[in-house]
Amino acid sequence: MSVIRFLRGIIKPYIIVFKHAISKPHTIKYPYERLMFSDGYRGRISLRFEKCIGCGLCSRTCPNRAIEMVEIEGEKHSFPQINFGRCSFCCLCVDVCPRGALFSDEVVELSVIKRDDLIYHPYKLSNPQPLESILKDLKKTITVQIEDGRLSYTLLRRREENV
């Protein structure tokens, strides 16, 4: 009996893995396809320049001290400047802003070659680079959907839509 159990323990996983080897892979071919995150995903922070009143609440709230208020010539008050090299994408600044001037989107592709490029001046913050210009090869995006109360997370049943 134990011999049979032993042999089953060898043969059964082998068959399972072999079935995997000949079935369709679950990979998202990333720079060409991209998974769209759920609503409210905390990604890059951007600024609505005209809404900000320079109260500095975001800067004081930030747990990482990633926001610095900078003066801009020709403007009456200062504006937030975010250092994404230090930000932990908690979005406390978005929550606390009394005017709703800060918002986050689902862009996470922020890699740079020079560290100083991670410090986003208010002007750069208010002109967020669209996803298509970061990922030039992006062909299609994949959306996770909820079907009958269950998260359909398999690529085999994915809904595809153009950006």
Add this chain to the structure above:
Amino acid sequence: MTFIFRLTDKMLRWGFKSSIWPAHFVNGCCSPELMQLAGPRYDMERFGVLPLPSIRHADALFIVGVISRKMADRIRMLYEQMPDPKFVVAVGSCAISGGPFYDSPFIVKAEDIVPVDVFIPGCPPRPEAWLQGILMLREMIWQGRKG
């Protein structure tokens, strides 16, 4: 003659670009994303990125997460043991600038100990962000730049 040099250079750059073997030095909580990156969903091996155990076989060093002062020595040692040409990728807010521990006296930034080529911000960076950093490194190698 120049043509042969150009060709060799191009071939080597192509080789370096399409087979980056990283060694990862993981200190912090960014590491689950690395597993995710090597796993079925994002699969960095599509680009020839194959994690290997020994630092002697590595082309790129992924410095992941928070670097304490004691670890800084080790990272420097690892970096010096890597064979040329070598590239360094700093992953996570902690490695770039301290992140949540920005004011701790025991935290060192990756750029202060080794020359870093690509910075990948995030806390932790999503696998997408990480892959984009790897693509950026590939592009950088292909154009022959150094960070």
Add this chain to the structure above:
Amino acid sequence: MLIDEILGWIKLNLKDLIQIVLFPGIAFILIFAVAATWFERKYLAHSMLRIGPLHTGRVAGWLQIIADFIKLTGKEVITPRNVNVFLFNLLPVLSVCTSAIAVAFIPFSSDWIIYEGNGISLLLFFAAASLTPYITLMLGWISNNKYSIIGAMRVSYVYISAEIPAFLAAMGVAIMAGSFSLIDIVEAQSRIPFLIPQILGFIVFFIAFLAEVERVPFDIPVAEQEIVAGWRTEYSGINFGVTMMMDYIPLCTWTLLFVTLYLGGYQGPLIFASQTLSNFFWILLKFSLVIVVILLFRSVFPRLRMDQTLRLTWKYLTPAAFLNLIITAIIAYYYPDLFGLIGAS
């Protein structure tokens, strides 16, 4: 004049030269090493529902291994301090050469074999294949690194403990065929492959040869989680590329021996016009099937511990191989007619 002599010599030895340089010699082994590396990466990736190399080369990342080798040639070669520089750089090349010798004794057709070995090619195969662990041991020892030497010691442990059952199991086949010559062994399987009458020996030999080529679940000498990269920890650059190739050459030779001993070697129905081509087809087909089966072990099974491996080989495989040998010998002595039934001598 000299040219004429050389040309005459080449004409005289044309068949031998083709065998040594092209098939089943150097070119075959190198192509096998590259193709097997690519196939293993792709196959293992698919078994984990990944894709594996994809964006290097238009079709399925077929240029990936070539890119790896180009990169490795461009890397710096580090020689550690206090190391014999000459031996350190010579041994990887030597290991590839010595482990490739064994392919010379494998018959790919009744008239296509590099060296018949005067009727003892099975013994010669074991002698040649056993050179590899010595070189590996030296490779690990000379690196002047604790992980390397632990890996090298593990190589010798695993190899010796697996060599004995493998050899004893092969002896059963030799008794059955009545000869040590691999050609005779293959010819004796013309009616039924030795897989069926020698089932016990078959199982023992299969497990033992997995241990000898350091495949999972016996890849203890290069256990990543315990001893960084085993005996090849210190090798960098192209030296590392060569040691990586070293993995696949014993795999090639031992799998060929396995096919020859138990699966009927080059025997098979005639499908091409020429008997030789048909024989090539059959041995390569069986060879690829066995390779496909054992490469997948890497993503199925966990690694055995050192003591578990030794217990398995010494406590179970060696007695089983002895039992197989004794049964075969008794039948061969008292009831030799039984062998006639299945077509053996």
